[in-house]
Amino acid sequence: MSGDGWFVGTQNDRLERIRYGSAAQPADWPTLAIESATDIDDETMYYDRLHEATVSATRAAVQARERADDNQLIHAIRALKDCRRTANELAERLSEWAGTVDPEAGTGIDYAERLIEEPPADCPEPMISLATRVVDLAQQAEDLEAYVERQAPVVAPNLSALAGPVLAARLLSLAGSLDSLAKKPSGTVQVLGAEEALFAHLRGHAPSPKHGVIFTHEAVRGTRLEDRGSAARALAGKLAIAARVDHYSGEYRPELEAEFEERMATIRARADEGDDKTE
Amino acid sequence: MSGDGWFVGTQNDRLERIRYGSAAQPADWPTLAIESATDIDDETMYYDRLHEATVSATRAAVQARERADDNQLIHAIRALKDCRRTANELAERLSEWAGTVDPEAGTGIDYAERLIEEPPADCPEPMISLATRVVDLAQQAEDLEAYVERQAPVVAPNLSALAGPVLAARLLSLAGSLDSLAKKPSGTVQVLGAEEALFAHLRGHAPSPKHGVIFTHEAVRGTRLEDRGSAARALAGKLAIAARVDHYSGEYRPELEAEFEERMATIRARADEGDDKTE
Amino acid sequence: MPELPAGVERRSFDGVERLATRGEPVYGEPTADGWRAWNPDRSKLGAMFELGMDTGLEGGETVLYLGAANGTTVSHVADFAGPTYAVEFSPRPTRDLLEVAERRSRLFPLLKDARKPETYAHIVEEDVDVIVQDVATRGQADVALRNRRFLAEDGRLLLAVKARSEDVTASPDSVFSAVRESLESGYEILESRRLEAHHMDHLGIVARPQK
Amino acid sequence: MPELPAGVERRSFDGVERLATRGEPVYGEPTADGWRAWNPDRSKLGAMFELGMDTGLEGGETVLYLGAANGTTVSHVADFAGPTYAVEFSPRPTRDLLEVAERRSRLFPLLKDARKPETYAHIVEEDVDVIVQDVATRGQADVALRNRRFLAEDGRLLLAVKARSEDVTASPDSVFSAVRESLESGYEILESRRLEAHHMDHLGIVARPQK
Numbered sequence: 001m002s003g004d005g006w007f008v009g010t011q012n013d014r015l016e017r018i019r020y021g022s023a024a025q026p027a028d029w030p031t032l033a034i035e036s037a038t039d040i041d042d043e044t045m046y047y048d049r050l051h052e053a054t055v056s057a058t059r060a061a062v063q064a065r066e067r068a069d070d071n072q073l074i075h076a077i078r079a080l081k082d083c084r085r086t087a088n089e090l091a092e093r094l095s096e097w098a099g100t101v102d103p104e105a106g107t108g109i110d111y112a113e114r115l116i117e118e119p120p121a122d123c124p125e126p127m128i129s130l131a132t133r134v135v136d137l138a139q140q141a142e143d144l145e146a147y148v149e150r151q152a153p154v155v156a157p158n159l160s161a162l163a164g165p166v167l168a169a170r171l172l173s174l175a176g177s178l179d180s181l182a183k184k185p186s187g188t189v190q191v192l193g194a195e196e197a198l199f200a201h202l203r204g205h206a207p208s209p210k211h212g213v214i215f216t217h218e219a220v221r222g223t224r225l226e227d228r229g230s231a232a233r234a235l236a237g238k239l240a241i242a243a244r245v246d247h248y249s250g251e252y253r254p255e256l257e258a259e260f261e262e263r264m265a266t267i268r269a270r271a272d273e274g275d276d277k278t279e
Numbered sequence: 280m281s282g283d284g285w286f287v288g289t290q291n292d293r294l295e296r297i298r299y300g301s302a303a304q305p306a307d308w309p310t311l312a313i314e315s316a317t318d319i320d321d322e323t324m325y326y327d328r329l330h331e332a333t334v335s336a337t338r339a340a341v342q343a344r345e346r347a348d349d350n351q352l353i354h355a356i357r358a359l360k361d362c363r364r365t366a367n368e369l370a371e372r373l374s375e376w377a378g379t380v381d382p383e384a385g386t387g388i389d390y391a392e393r394l395i396e397e398p399p400a401d402c403p404e405p406m407i408s409l410a411t412r413v414v415d416l417a418q419q420a421e422d423l424e425a426y427v428e429r430q431a432p433v434v435a436p437n438l439s440a441l442a443g444p445v446l447a448a449r450l451l452s453l454a455g456s457l458d459s460l461a462k463k464p465s466g467t468v469q470v471l472g473a474e475e476a477l478f479a480h481l482r483g484h485a486p487s488p489k490h491g492v493i494f495t496h497e498a499v500r501g502t503r504l505e506d507r508g509s510a511a512r513a514l515a516g517k518l519a520i521a522a523r524v525d526h527y528s529g530e531y532r533p534e535l536e537a538e539f540e541e542r543m544a545t546i547r548a549r550a551d552e553g554d555d556k557t558e
Numbered sequence: 559m560p561e562l563p564a565g566v567e568r569r570s571f572d573g574v575e576r577l578a579t580r581g582e583p584v585y586g587e588p589t590a591d592g593w594r595a596w597n598p599d600r601s602k603l604g605a606m607f608e609l610g611m612d613t614g615l616e617g618g619e620t621v622l623y624l625g626a627a628n629g630t631t632v633s634h635v636a637d638f639a640g641p642t643y644a645v646e647f648s649p650r651p652t653r654d655l656l657e658v659a660e661r662r663s664r665l666f667p668l669l670k671d672a673r674k675p676e677t678y679a680h681i682v683e684e685d686v687d688v689i690v691q692d693v694a695t696r697g698q699a700d701v702a703l704r705n706r707r708f709l710a711e712d713g714r715l716l717l718a719v720k721a722r723s724e725d726v727t728a729s730p731d732s733v734f735s736a737v738r739e740s741l742e743s744g745y746e747i748l749e750s751r752r753l754e755a756h757h758m759d760h761l762g763i764v765a766r767p768q769k
Numbered sequence: 770m771p772e773l774p775a776g777v778e779r780r781s782f783d784g785v786e787r788l789a790t791r792g793e794p795v796y797g798e799p800t801a802d803g804w805r806a807w808n809p810d811r812s813k814l815g816a817m818f819e820l821g822m823d824t825g826l827e828g829g830e831t832v833l834y835l836g837a838a839n840g841t842t843v844s845h846v847a848d849f850a851g852p853t854y855a856v857e858f859s860p861r862p863t864r865d866l867l868e869v870a871e872r873r874s875r876l877f878p879l880l881k882d883a884r885k886p887e888t889y890a891h892i893v894e895e896d897v898d899v900i901v902q903d904v905a906t907r908g909q910a911d912v913a914l915r916n917r918r919f920l921a922e923d924g925r926l927l928l929a930v931k932a933r934s935e936d937v938t939a940s941p942d943s944v945f946s947a948v949r950e951s952l953e954s955g956y957e958i959l960e961s962r963r964l965e966a967h968h969m970d971h972l973g974i975v976a977r978p979q980k
Contacts, residue, residue, distance in 0.1 A: 006681045018668075023680035026708050030683055047641055047664055054666040054681070055659055058652060061669040065649040072403055075376035079409055082372050086365040093361050097354035121906060122859065124351055126419070126426045130358055133412075133419050140405070140412050147405045285892045297879075302891035305919050309894060326852055326875055333877040333892070334870055337863060340880040344860040400695060401648060 006053065007033045007040065018057035063250055070155045070178040073148060077169035080144035087137035094130050098123070109138045157252040158242035162235075162260060163217060170213050171239065182247035189243075190214065190236035214239065219264055227267050234263045285332065286312045286319065297336035342529050349434045349457040352427060356448035359423035366416035373409050377402070388417040436531040437521035441514075441539060442496060449492050450518065461526035468522075469493065469515035493518065498543055506546050513542045559610040564617030565638025566607065569593045577607055579637035582661045585630050594634075598756045601631040602692050602718030605756035611749055611764055614714045615639075619687035622708050624672040624701065625694070627651045629658035635690060636665040643682045645670045672701050675708070685710035694723045699740035702765075706744050709767050715745055721759040730759040737761070744768055770821040775828030776849025777818065780804045788818055790848035793872045796841050805845075809967045812842040813903050813929030816967035822960055822975055825925045826850075830898035833919050835883040835912060836905065838862045840869035846901065847876040854893045856881045883912050886919070896921035905934045910951035913976075917955050920978050926956055932970040941970040948972070955979060 005027065006017045030046045040046050091108050094115070098105040102120035105111065112134035119128050145166065152165035156178055160168040174192040175181035181189070193213030200206035211232045214220055223231040238260040245253055284306065285296045309325045319325050370387050373394070377384040381399035384390065391413035398407050424445065431444035435457055439447040453471040454460035460468070472492030479485035490511045493499055502510040517539045524532055562568070562577075569578040571588045577596040588595045598604035606613060618640045626632040626644035628651040636642045636658075644659065645668045646652045652669050659667040670678045672693050686708050693701055698719050709715065719737050721730035738747060745765035753760040773779070773788075780789040782799040788807040799806045809815035817824060829851045837843045837855035839862040847853045847869075855870065856879045857863045863880050870878040881889045883904050897919050904912055909930050920926065930948050932941035949958060956976035964971040 004680060018681060021680045022676045024676055026679045026682055026684040028684055029681070050641075050666055050681075051659075051663050054668060055656060058659075058667045058669045059656055062649045062652050062656065065669065069649075071379050072376075075372075075379060076403070076405060079369075079372050079376060079405070082369055083409070083412070086369060090358075090361055090365060093354075093358050097351075097358060100350050100354060124355070124426065126355060126358070126423050129419055129422060130362070133362070133416055136415060137412055140408055143408055144405050147403065283891060297892060300891045301887045303887055305890045305893055305895040307895055308892070329852075329877055329892075330870075330874050333879060334867060337870075337878045337880045338867055341860045341863050341867065344880065348860075397696075 005029045005032055007037050007046075007049065011053075014053050015057040015060065018053055019061050069151060070172050073151050073155050073169050074173045074177070076144050076147050076151065077166070077173045080141055080148060083137050083141040083144060087134055087141060090130065090137065091134045094127070094134055097127055097130070101127075109134060112138075156243065156246040157250070158245045158256055159239060161252065161254070161257055162238055162242050163214070167213065167216055170216075171243075174213060178243065178247050181243040184240065184243075186233070186237045186240040189240045190232055219260075223267065224271055227271050230267050230270075231264065234260065234267065238263075284308045284311055286316050286325075286328065290332075293332050294336040294339065297332055298340050348430060349451050352430050352434050352448050353452045353456070355423050355426050355430065356445070356452045359420055359427060362416050362420040362423060366413055366420060369409065369416065370413045373406070373413055376406055376409070380406075388413060391417075435522065435525040436529070437524045437535055438518060440531065440533070440536055441517055441521050442493070446492065446495055449495075450522075453492060457522065457526050460522045463519065463522075465512070465516045465519040468519045469511055498539075502543075502546065503550055506550055509546050509549075510543065513539065513546065517542075560612040562607060563613075563615035563619075563638055566596070566615075566617070566634075567593070569595075571595050577604055579634045581633065581637035584633040584658050585628075594637075596634045601634065602753060602757055602760060602762065603631050603635065603690055603716060605753045605760075606716065606718075606751075606762045606764075609751055609753065609755065609762070611751055611762055613688075613716055613764055614748075615688065615716075620683065620685075621688045621690060622682055622686045622705065623690045624705060625692040626655055626667070627692070628654035629667075631690075631692065632665065633658045633662065636662045639688070640664060641683075642666065643668060643678075643686070645672050645678060647671050673697070673704065675705050679707070682708055684708065686713060688714050688716060690716045692718045694720050696724055698724065699737045702741060703744045706767055711767060711769075713766065714748075715763070715765040715767075717741075717763040717765065718753065718757070719761040719763060721761070730761075734761045738763070741765060742768075771823040773818060774824075774826040774830075774849055777807075777826075777828070777845075778804070780806075782806050788815055790845045792844065792848035795844040795869050796839075805848075807845045812845065813964060813968055813971060813973065814842050814846065814901055814927060816964045816971075817927065817929075817962075817973045817975075819967065820962055820964065820973070822962055822973055824899075824927055824975055825959075826899065826927075831894065831896075832899045832901060833893055833897045833916065834901045835916060836903040837866050837878070838903070839865035840878075842901070842903070843876065844869045844873065847873040850899070851875060852894075853877065854879060854889075854897070856883050856889060858882050884908070884915065886916050890918070893919055895919065897924060899925050899927060901927045903929045905931050907935055909935065910948045913952060914955045917978055922978060922980075924978065925959075926974070926976040926978075928952075928974040928976065929964065929968070930972040930974065932972070941972075945972045949974070952976060953979075 006014055006021060008017065030043050033040045033046050034042060040049055087109060091112055094112055095105055095107045098115055101123050106114065112131040115131040116128060116135065148169045149165040152160040152168045156168055156172065159171065163171060171192060172178055172181055175184060191212040194211065211220060214232060214235055217235055219235050220228055220232045238256055242256055285293055285300060287296065309322055312319045312325050313321060319328055366388060370391055373391055374384055374386045377394055377399065380401050385393065391410040394410040395407060395414065427448045428444040431439040431447045435447055435451065442450065450471060451457055451460055454463060470491040473490065490499060493511060493514055496514055498514050499507055499511045517535055521535055566577060566579055568575050569590060571590055577598065578593040579596055580592050581594060583589050583594050587597060596604045598608035617638050621635055621639045621642040623632045623635060623642060623644045626646040632642060632644045642665045644655060644665060646655055649669065652667065655667050659665045668678050668681060687710055689705055689709055691702055702715055702717055719734060721733040724733045724737065741747065744767065746768050747763055747765045749764040751762050753762045777788060777790055779786050780801060782801055788809065789804040790807055791803050792805060794800050794805045798808060807815045809819035828849050832846055832850045832853040834843045834846060834853060834855045837857040843853060843855045853876045855866060855876060857866055858881065860880065863878065866878050870876045879889050879892060898921055900916055900920055902913055913926055913928055930945060932944040935944045935948065949961065952958065957979050958974055958976045960975040962973050964973045
């Protein structure tokens with residue numbers, strides 16, 4: 001369509017053209033439009049139509065671009081995980097090393113901070129700078145988490161409201177994109193991330209997984225063992241819907257949360273009844 | 280021996296006492312020594328003996344303390360390896376992420392440096408700070424390498440001269456200490472670190488290992504395949520001796536290098552003869 | 559001092575004389591009698607007016623605005639100009655720009671890359687009277703040169719150059735002279751002035767296409 | 770100005786009057802007629818002499834030197850004092866200190882921690898005339914107090930306090946007054962002076978044991 005003005009075709013064509021069209025050179029589009037478009041009779045009408053079309057098309061383009069931000073979010077949450085892991089690995093190395101000069105050497109990020117402020121006597125310089133790297137990486141993880149918390153509600157407002165920004169980003173990361181998450185059935189959403197937990201289990205770090213990454217959600221983790229399955233199913237169901245709403249409309253629908261709260265109240269009531277019975 | 284002066288006992292006792300002895304309070308040691316020690320008749324003799332003894336004992340103590348630096352060196356080389364690995368891991372993550380906003384995104388530390396200098400348009404802030412973390416970690420690895428290069432010749436002058444400081448440190452790290460390396464037979468030194476290579480092999484990253492970490496030495500790696508076994512044996516033999524000299528005397532003996540060079544010349548000559556024959 | 563374009567006036571807000579245009583307020587600026595104050599510290603074009611640069615603007619012009627950001631300046635431009643095409647590359651500020659555009663029927667928001675004029679040459683008409691450019695990317699002279707195709711023969715380029723966007727390490731002076739030099743391959747520079755009083759390390763340039 | 774101890778003189782080196790002692794040169798310092806210049810910028814005790822503090826030193830004293838480092842200052846002390854015990858904790862500078870000690874028969878090098886006097890009380894004699902202390906660790910007052918056991922009743926403590934070693938974040942003034950206060954639990958301070966002219970954020974103190 002290169003070379004043609006934006007106003008060629010139907011209203012839908014026009015919006016598409018504004019977003020994706022092109023021309024090597026500009027032209028006297030108002031005059032050409034008045035000559036060729038049946039619904040444009042004069043300059044006033046031309047500019048009115050142009051205004052209407054650019055505002056609509058640009059709004060759609062902004063939404064699409066922001067939605068493409070699911071990709072940024074996914075990279076950010078992966079980088080966050082890497083930074084947290086490497087910060088801990090290097091903190092462990094630091095702690096072992098510091099033990100040679102500081103009988104009271106502690107562990108973790110806190111100890112790295114302490115070492116920088118008050119380096120032990122006879123502490124070689126690279127040990128202090130290693131501690132600085134550890135603290136920097138931990139800070140980087142914090143920064144990435146802040147970015148995820150800021151971006152997730154823009155990219156996927158409903159998913160973020162239900163799952164919290166970090167879990168929302170992890171679900172997107174596991175699915176690969178908002179588009180792909182929106183196409184997954186509820187049952188798949190429920191076990192997303194279980195592969196990882198299984199791996200951890202095989203390496204002896206974790207118990208055998210019963211749920212995917214949604215286990216980190218308070219509604220699942222905070223529910224007594226017998227009802228966790230129901231809670232996980234309820235949550236996964238709403239998350240699957242939220243992902244679809246986020247993908248296809250992008251509008252925030254607070255009723256999703258309300259419905260989920262109601263469902264959880266029912267599950268909890270069941271638990272209370274159970275308690276009553278056993279009492 | 281608490282409470283007694285440094286001068287009690289034989290000459291050897293005195294040196295030990297200066298290094299390890301103690302007393303809650305000082306006393307008029309010169310007078311006490313003149314009264315009790317058969318080889319100390321007056322103050323002049325007392326101070327002469329004290330001078331001699333403190334210089335000898337302190338020299339030995341310095342050597343021992345510097346030797347204990349093998350432990351620092353080992354921690355430094357391990358931290359070096361960790362920093363290099365994590366820098367590369369995070370660089371890979373960065374590179375994937377940057378690919379979303381920079382069609383010409385490169386890889387590795389170099390690209391992280393480039394990204395900081397010239398961030399791509401629409402590049403989210405945490406991406407730039409992640410690049411900074413990558414560059415910092417790479418710099419930390421450099422700093423640690425500089426530390427290893429400075430310390431290894433102090434801790435193990437002969438081993439460092441033969442193997443180079445980094446390989447010397449890796450051998451110490453694999454053995455656990457200079458003491459333990461000094462006690463290993465040449466054949467064990469030859470395959471130290473092969474466990475790692477074997478692991479890499481099993482994970483599909485590397486070919487099956489024929490030598491340990493000494494493979495990184497030019498004399499092995501730079502020798503043609505048929506003679507690598509001889510070269511590795513010759514090198515491991517000298518390294519085992521070097522470790523013992525470093526541990527038990529600490530004196531630098533350049534003849535070790537000369538002998539090794541001679542041995543390598545013989546091996547290489549054999550290769551040249553072989554070449555002559557096949558020509 | 560050159561005259562202000564019709565639709566831009568100095569009006570008193572709380573006793574202080576300030577630049578102003580007539581229109582819906584956008585960013586919480588002071589208003590009085592339907593006029594809204596135009597803060598030169600938040601707008602390079604505002605600063606160019608405040609410093610008395612001769613923009614050649616008379617009011618009612620057709621404008622191509624490159625780097626509209628969240629619409630602060632372009633809202634004032636649309637108040638006194640004719641049809642105004644507002645190009646912005648980042649989605650986030652464009653959300654705000656859309657709000658501004660919804661209340662100004664001759665302001666046309668476009669989510670486009672000003673370095674790629676062919677992606678909006680099928681929308682923006684030829685022979686616009688003015689190009690206002692305020693893009694914070696490298697190659698600011700190049701952006702102006704590429705967009706010259708839209709400008710009428712006697713049109714004006716009103717360019718704000720941000721030194722730090724070209725090269726953080728070089729001195730602003732050397733950046734500015736490099737930009738001027740590139741620019742002169744397609745434009746005749748009529749006036750240029752440091753906007754220091756309102757914007758650190760920015761140069762304001764008024765230019766017209768070379769014949 | 771108080772008199773310098775016997776064995777410390779002001780001598781001319783290349784036309785410049787400088788503090789000097791007689792002995793083997795150690796760190797590339799200028800020498801003339803067997804005398805070696807003593808650089809107050811590299812020695813806190815040198816700075817205390819240079820600034821005219823009354824150290825009470827007369828020459829020939831028995832000295833316990835805490836924080837001998839690579840022996841720069843202690844080499845001058847051994848030149849004019851009597852038996853000199855030099856305590857240093859780090860192995861690397863002690864290597865250099867050994868070189869210095871080998872050529873000075875009344876200088877006794879000890880690789881010890883000045884915070885643990887019991888580890889050398891079986892070597893260092895009682896009633897030394899002077900303790901010189903220049904340790905760059907936290908708790909400098911505490912080190913002086915712990916080592917008081919070695920000092921004669923009418924002996925002198927010559928202490929250089931490094932503010933940054935105590936607390937990098939606090940002001941030197943507040944560090945110094947805290948150190949003085951701690952010190953006064955065991956010592957009577959006779960004189961104290963900032964060594965600023967030669968050593969940033971250092972305080973020189975002359976004290977004697979409290980009766």
